[in-house]
Amino acid sequence: MIYGKQRNALQYLGIGENLDFALKYVEKQDFSGLVPGKNILSGEDVYVNCFSYETMESDQTSFEAHTDYLDLHVVLEGEERIEVAHRDTLEEFEQDPAADYTGYKGQAEAVCVMRPGDFMIVFPEDAHKVKVKHDAVCLVKKAVFKIKIN
Numbered sequence: 001m002i003y004g005k006q007r008n009a010l011q012y013l014g015i016g017e018n019l020d021f022a023l024k025y026v027e028k029q030d031f032s033g034l035v036p037g038k039n040i041l042s043g044e045d046v047y048v049n050c051f052s053y054e055t056m057e058s059d060q061t062s063f064e065a066h067t068d069y070l071d072l073h074v075v076l077e078g079e080e081r082i083e084v085a086h087r088d089t090l091e092e093f094e095q096d097p098a099a100d101y102t103g104y105k106g107q108a109e110a111v112c113v114m115r116p117g118d119f120m121i122v123f124p125e126d127a128h129k130v131k132v133k134h135d136a137v138c139l140v141k142k143a144v145f146k147i148k149i150n
Contacts, residue, residue: 083108
């Protein structure tokens with residue numbers, strides 16, 4: 001997991017070509033051209049899902065992890081907690097390989113508060129629980145970059 005400020009995104013260049021592409025986009029901090037739903041940036045190698053939701057109690061959501069894609073989370077409005085745990089420490093309860101999704105239950109090992117200007121990258125070993133309220137339930141507008149592992 002990498003947690004940082006968008007203005008510092010370029011210090012993580014060099015991990016992978018597709019991630020570099022996404023980090024350069026994030027560092028510019030201009031998301032005005034994105035529309036709700038799927039936004040293709042570089043074919044199926046890098047795309048962005050934009051959506052909104054209300055945060056909730058931690059026990060109302062579960063962890064997820066991915067095998068084929070990294071997630072790069074950017075909160076555009078509102079705030080949320082993202083809980084993270086190594087997938088080996090959790091109990092798997094659901095799998096959908098076609099959607100690159102595995103669901104998990106268990107305890108968080110780390111918690112990050114996400115606000116506008118922050119970003120988080122989660123790797124395949126990083127199960128993450130999103131939509132968790134921080135201080136109070138609020139509406140979150142978010143962009144999640146899906147980055148094909150190369």
